[in-house]
Amino acid sequence: MAPRERALVTGASRGIGADIARRLARSDYHVVLAARNLGATQALAEELRAAGASASALTVDLSKPDSIASALESLRRAEAQEGPVSCLINNAGIAVSSPLLRTSDESVRRHMEVNFHGPRHLIEALLPGMLERGSGRIVNIASSAGLIGYPYVSAYCASKHALVGYCRAAAAEIGVPSKEASKSEQAGVRVHVVCPHYVDSPMLAESIARLMEKTGRSAEQARSFFAAQNPSGKLVGPEQVAEVVADLCSGDGVSQIVELDGAPTPVFRPIS
Ligand SMILES: NC(=O)c1ccc[n+]([C@@H]2O[C@H](COP(=O)([O-])OP(=O)(O)OC[C@H]3O[C@@H](n4cnc5c(N)ncnc54)[C@H](OP(=O)(O)O)[C@@H]3O)[C@@H](O)[C@H]2O)c1
Structure with missing residues (x-):
């Protein structure tokens, strides 16, 4: 039997991330569930193992570089037994509303840390291994707020636009041969973005x-x-987002930006 691929899902303690973890576990990935609430990720990992899947829990606070570094160190330690992370699902996020002119520096900073810099740090840490192996999937759960503006959530919109912009650049760059990786190595790596509208x-x-x-x-x-x-x-149903993520993880198509607006069929477009 081929060894299971390892998928890291951030924000897997509840909501969309928990559904993504359940869906990938059903597709036989070893799922690493990451969030701050270790009790919740451990409970879900146990539920998945009881159903015959392979899963483990990891603590990470994406607003803290030290916490990200320790989480990455734990992932590296488990690599000999569980294999490298072949799918990174950057799902964790925060959204706090406030009027434009009453949004504090602290709130903007926090949204940028959790919704942009955290995912970026994980991409920077895990992409080199994917490029070296010539295969990997990075799926970023952004938002329709990364494509258009909404009132009263300027910090959230700014952080999600930053994530979408970064992923557009990353997807474009891995399509170009570089000194670090040949074109054929890069050919197996994809950077996808998922932009749901309001999700239940x-x-x-x-x-x-x-x-x-x-x-x-x-x-x-x-x-x-x-x-x-x-x-x-x-x-949008969280299970629909999870289904899209599972498709993107297993598919070979070019890097995509996927919009889900609550209709039964999501809109897939090559990212540019
Ligand atoms: N719900 C929507 O309408 C909607 C629409 C479009 C996009 N999205 C995006 O989809 C993603 C998931 O959203 P959701 O609706 O499932 O939200 P949720 O129910 O609030 O869950 C958010 C997840 O992120 C984790 N998280 C929050 N802060 C974190 C931090 N500092 N470090 C690590 N993990 C952290 C939480 O776990 P802990 O609290 O245990 O850390 C939780 O597992 C987010 O990126 C969100 O922006 C949501």
Whole structure:
């Protein structure tokens, strides 16, 4: 039997990341579930192992370079037994709303750390091994907020635009032969970006709670408000995002940017 490929999923303690971990475990990856809440990732890893899958948990705080360095060191130590990370799923993220002129420096910095610099550090650490092996998948869960603007979330939009821009450049660059890797080695590495509109997850539940508090709307009204912002008029299911990630991890097509707006079919476009 071929050894399992190892997939690192950040933000796997709940929401979209937990669904991605479940989906990749079903496709026989060894899934490393990473987040700050080790209790939650350990519980999910145990649930996956009980169902016959291979999974482990890892603590990481993406806002802290030291924590990222220790997580990478643990991954390296496990490499002899579990193999290298062949799929990196940069999913963890934060979204805190505030009016444009009342958004603090601290909030902008934190969004950039978790949503942009954290994923960037993981890419910088894991991409060289992928290029050397001539195969690897990096799937970044950005957002429609990385493509368009939304009111009251300037820090979130800025961080997601930064992630999308960085990935566009990375995908373009691995298509060009470099001193570090030949063209054929690079040919097996892909950098994909997934841009969901509003997804039914704990992050959205927080936004619903904030909207109810601010406007006095009921939970149902607040939920309908967010669904109506999506072009399809429906929320995206986290399992649909997970399905797209599984496709991107196993596919051989060129690097893609994928938009999910709640309609049954996501829109795949070559990233440029
Ligand atoms: N929900 C939406 O409407 C929506 C739409 C488009 C894109 N997205 C993106 O999809 C991704 C997942 O979102 P979600 O809806 O599943 O959010 P969520 O339910 O709030 O989950 C966020 C995940 O990120 C982790 N995380 C947060 N801060 C972290 C940090 N400093 N270090 C490491 N992990 C951290 C959390 O784990 P711990 O708290 O345990 O660390 C959690 O597992 C995010 O990047 C989000 O921006 C969401």
